[in-house]
Amino acid sequence: MKGIDHLVLAGRDLEALRSACQAFGFAMMPRGGLPFGISNSVVPLQGSYLEILSITGDVPEHSPGHFSFGAFNRDYLARHEGFSMLAFDTTDARADIASWREAGLQVYEPFDFSKTSTTPDGENVTLGFSLAFVSHPVAPWLGLLACQYKRRQFxxxxxxxxxxxxxxxxxxxxxxxxxxxxxxxxxNKVTGANSVRKSADLTVLQTRMGAIVLARPNAFEAAFGVPVPHPEDGPHLAGLTIGCGSLAHLAALDLPKVGGRYVVSPSRGFGTAIGFAELMRSS
Known part of the structure; x- marks a missing residue:
């Protein structure tokens, strides 16, 4: 079974995104970039992270059998800002592609790249990535991938x-x-996760790390107190919940509270509903 590895939040102004994240109480790694026209910054969490990105150069185009991470986010941002992609963990991107293909899913050739980054103590390190993309025709703006790393600990x-x-x-x-x-x-075919809760308007799949909630608009609005941000996109990544050890900082930010969540609306969250809830602890 896979787990949630990281979330991609796309915006047109990276510095504005960074400032907003910091205002909501996140610590951020220094600004960086990918070697195909993308600038980014990372919010590291326990076992996962948020990748904040903007398009700042030319990106490779999609081609037959090849999915372009850069082109997808560029075209997504031409529509609106928001939560563009969800990445799962993997130790073998190529094996995932083979497994998904066997299950009858739409897959693409693996995408390998590397970049050089600097650690806080000044060491230059090479980070390597192999990406496996998968898509569904009903959800063209639902970006899904699995990400294999060299030096995930960075x-x-x-x-x-x-x-x-x-x-x-x-x-x-x-x-x-x-x-x-x-x-x-x-x-389920993408992640190996089974449904742990199901109703007419909502299905929850529990992955190895984090849950995926598939919700009709009324169920989403009941949870976050706001309408789905991009109904024209079909099924799309509309919101997320961050588990926090304490909600004291969030309580001081004058955010609305819906159920157990303090909620940043899509109008403030660059096209994404961002919830903060008390950390769910295993018994």
Missing amino acids: YAQPQYQNHSNAASTVQDVWVAGEAAPDLADFM
């Missing part, structure tokens, strides 16, 4: 995991749209 540096808002983990991600619950079988 994104788990303790000095950047101490957040003022006590953020710890990605508790859940929400795919919203009228047809979202119909993607349960597809998401």
Whole structure:
């Protein structure tokens, strides 16, 4: 079974995104970039992270059998800002592609790249990535991939995991749209996760790390107190919940509280509903 590895939040102004994240109490790694026209910054959490990105150069185009991470995010941002992609963990991107293909899913050739980054003590290190992409025709703006690393620990540096808002983990991600619950079988094939809760308007799959909630618009609005941000996209990544060790910092930010969540609305969250909830602890 896979777990949630990281979330991609795309915006047009990276510095504005960074400032907003810091205002909500997140610590952030220094600004960086990918070698195909993308600038980014990372919010490290326990076992996962948020990748904040903007398009700042030319990106490779999609081609037959090849999915372009850069082109997808560029085209997504031409529509709106928001939660563009969800990445799962993997130790073998190529094996995932083979498994998904055997299950009848739409897959693409693996995408390998590397980049050089600098650690806090000044060491230059090479980070390597192999990405496996998968898609569903009903959800063209639902970006899904599995990410294999060389030096995954670079994104788990303790000095950047101490957040003022006590953020710890990605508790859940929400795919919203009228047809979202119909993607349960597809998401099971992608992740290996089974449904642990199901109703007419909502299906929850529990991955190895974090839950995926497939929700119709009314169920999403009941959870976050706001409408789905991009109904024109079909089933899309509409919101997320961060599990926090304490909600004291969030309580002081004058955010609305819906159920157990303090909620940053999509109008303030760059096209994404961001919830903060008390960390769910295993018994």
